Amino acid sequence: MHINTKNLKAIQDLYPDELAHCYGCGKSNPDGFQLKTYLVGDETIAYFTPQPKYTALPGSVYGGLIASILDCHGTGSAAAFVCKNEHISLVDATTIPVRCVTALLKIDFKNPTPMGVELELKGKLRSIEGRKIWVDMTLTANGIICATGEILAIRLKD
Numbered sequence: 001m002h003i004n005t006k007n008l009k010a011i012q013d014l015y016p017d018e019l020a021h022c023y024g025c026g027k028s029n030p031d032g033f034q035l036k037t038y039l040v041g042d043e044t045i046a047y048f049t050p051q052p053k054y055t056a057l058p059g060s061v062y063g064g065l066i067a068s069i070l071d072c073h074g075t076g077s078a079a080a081f082v083c084k085n086e087h088i089s090l091v092d093a094t095t096i097p098v099r100c101v102t103a104l105l106k107i108d109f110k111n112p113t114p115m116g117v118e119l120e121l122k123g124k125l126r127s128i129e130g131r132k133i134w135v136d137m138t139l140t141a142n143g144i145i146c147a148t149g150e151i152l153a154i155r156l157k158d
């Protein structure tokens with residue numbers, strides 16, 4: 001079920017402008033994917049519908065694109081979970097003082113991901129250990145988990 005994100009702020013829209021050029025999720029990159037990750041309770045969610053040019057075999061999505069959007073959903077989720085952990089409100093903020101980069105990303109491709117449908121990405125916090133944030137993710141299409149991911153995101157120093 002697609003949740004209503006209209007009244008939620010995407011974590012990527014709270015990155016300061018100078019850190020918002022990421023190809024996958026930067027709001028300041030007009031050529032990029034501009035993925036949006038939302039914190040909803042204890043999990044994160046994002047939606048993305050790939051364009052047909054990101055085809056692997058006809059009818060299925062290219063794995064590199066799947067890795068890209070899970071990468072950005074993972075770092076966004078990590079930042080959101082740190083904010084939640086430190087009671088930094090995402091509702092009132094215009095920017096957040098937390099930015100994470102990917103140190104390690106693992107994707108398991110479980111089923112072909114169909115082209116032409118909206119993909120749902122979810123993230124769950126596994127642990128925060130100092131600057132290291134581990135997040136587990138799923139990518140679902142038509143109710144079927146097509147890929148799972150795990151990411152180690154590192155919180156950048158001030």
Ligand SMILES: CCCCC/C=C\C/C=C\C/C=C\C/C=C\CCCC(=O)SCCNC(=O)CCNC(=O)[C@H](O)C(C)(C)COP(=O)(O)OP(=O)(O)OC[C@H]1O[C@@H](n2cnc3c(N)ncnc32)[C@H](O)[C@@H]1OP(=O)(O)O
Binds near residue numbers: 022023
């Ligand atoms: C993208 C540029 C990255 C450069 C970062 C610098 C500034 C950038 C500023 C803003 C970034 C803005 C936008 C980012 C855009 C998009 C985000 C989307 C996701 C991506 O597309 S992002 C691109 C791909 N990403 C990289 O380009 C990272 C290259 N890398 C590094 O820049 C360093 O490697 C870094 C910063 C990761 C850590 O460096 P560091 O000096 O801050 O910290 P350190 O090495 O001490 O690691 C701390 C603890 O993490 C453990 N650890 C580290 N790596 C591990 C691994 N692979 N496996 C298991 N554990 C690992 C250590 O073992 C230690 O653990 P412990 O504390 O327990 O000892």
